[in-house]
Amino acid sequence: MLDIFPIPALRDNYIWALHNRQHAAVVDPGEAAPVLSWLKARQLNLAAILCTHHHGDHTGGISELCAVYNVPVYAPHAENIPGTTRALAEGDTVDLAELGISLKVLDIRGHTRGHIAYLLPENYGVFCGDTLFGCGCGRIFEGTAEQLHRALQRLAALPDDTLVYCAHEYTEANIRFALVCEPENARLRQRAAEAHILRAAGKPTLPSTIGLEKATNPFLRCREPAIIRAAQQAGSLVGEGDLPVFAALRHWKDHFQA
Numbered sequence: 001m002l003d004i005f006p007i008p009a010l011r012d013n014y015i016w017a018l019h020n021r022q023h024a025a026v027v028d029p030g031e032a033a034p035v036l037s038w039l040k041a042r043q044l045n046l047a048a049i050l051c052t053h054h055h056g057d058h059t060g061g062i063s064e065l066c067a068v069y070n071v072p073v074y075a076p077h078a079e080n081i082p083g084t085t086r087a088l089a090e091g092d093t094v095d096l097a098e099l100g101i102s103l104k105v106l107d108i109r110g111h112t113r114g115h116i117a118y119l120l121p122e123n124y125g126v127f128c129g130d131t132l133f134g135c136g137c138g139r140i141f142e143g144t145a146e147q148l149h150r151a152l153q154r155l156a157a158l159p160d161d162t163l164v165y166c167a168h169e170y171t172e173a174n175i176r177f178a179l180v181c182e183p184e185n186a187r188l189r190q191r192a193a194e195a196h197i198l199r200a201a202g203k204p205t206l207p208s209t210i211g212l213e214k215a216t217n218p219f220l221r222c223r224e225p226a227i228i229r230a231a232q233q234a235g236s237l238v239g240e241g242d243l244p245v246f247a248a249l250r251h252w253k254d255h256f257q258a
Contacts, residue, residue, distance in 0.1 A: 007034050007038050026050070066083055126210075131148070135213070136219065156220050163207040181226070181227055
């Protein structure tokens with residue numbers, strides 16, 4: 001049986017650990033110490049490191065982990081991540097024999113120039129780094145609004161029960177923005193209450209699901225009349241259609257203060 005566990009790291013990162021009680025793989029290890037402690041406490045052997053993109057809070061622990069465990073490092077081919085042993089592109093698969101799983105690689109660039117996701121089979125989940133967040137999405141650093149919008153639409157096309165394993169605990173802050181965009185969304189208000197309870201108890205709000213994101217995340221709801229009106233009122237909407245609405249929301253969120 002495969003278990004997936006969030007290892008808190010840095011200020012608000014999650015390093016996702018996949019394990020079968022013998023072996024483990026970690027996704028986006030921004031630092032090594034919490035991973036090493038977690039592995040030791042559970043007497044697990046590290047089998048692989050998976051990276052979604054090159055930012056330091058996702059890659060900073062690779063060299064130290066590889067100094068302890070001689071394991072493969074999977075990373076996007078379009079980004080220069082030190083320690084990479086296999087560079088990945090759209091359509092590639094990652095076979096982790098120790099865990100008995102294969103992951104499919106999706107190109108979801110936009111946040112960075114080569115950002116990828118790892119999709120587990122049978123809707124088990126998608127590790128999407130900083131592209132899709134709980135009730136939000138990543139900033140555009142190296143790509144374009146069109147690329148990030150396309151990436152999010154691609155993730156939104158996954159089955160609704162697909163679990164969403166993103167890399168930061170940003171959900172409550174993102175919900176505050178979403179409520180300004182769509183204050184009458186009952187499911188969003190419910191999500192706000194649920195997230196508050198979880199965080200007050202020291203628990204993560206993740207994983208989410210694709211279905212929940214489609215119901216509450218403004219960046220996946222660019223055709224909703226309330227979202228369009230909000231983008232218009234924010235004053236940054238230029239043109240018609242999904243992409244201009246998305247670009248306006250992303251620009252607004254970049255400067256939003258709750």
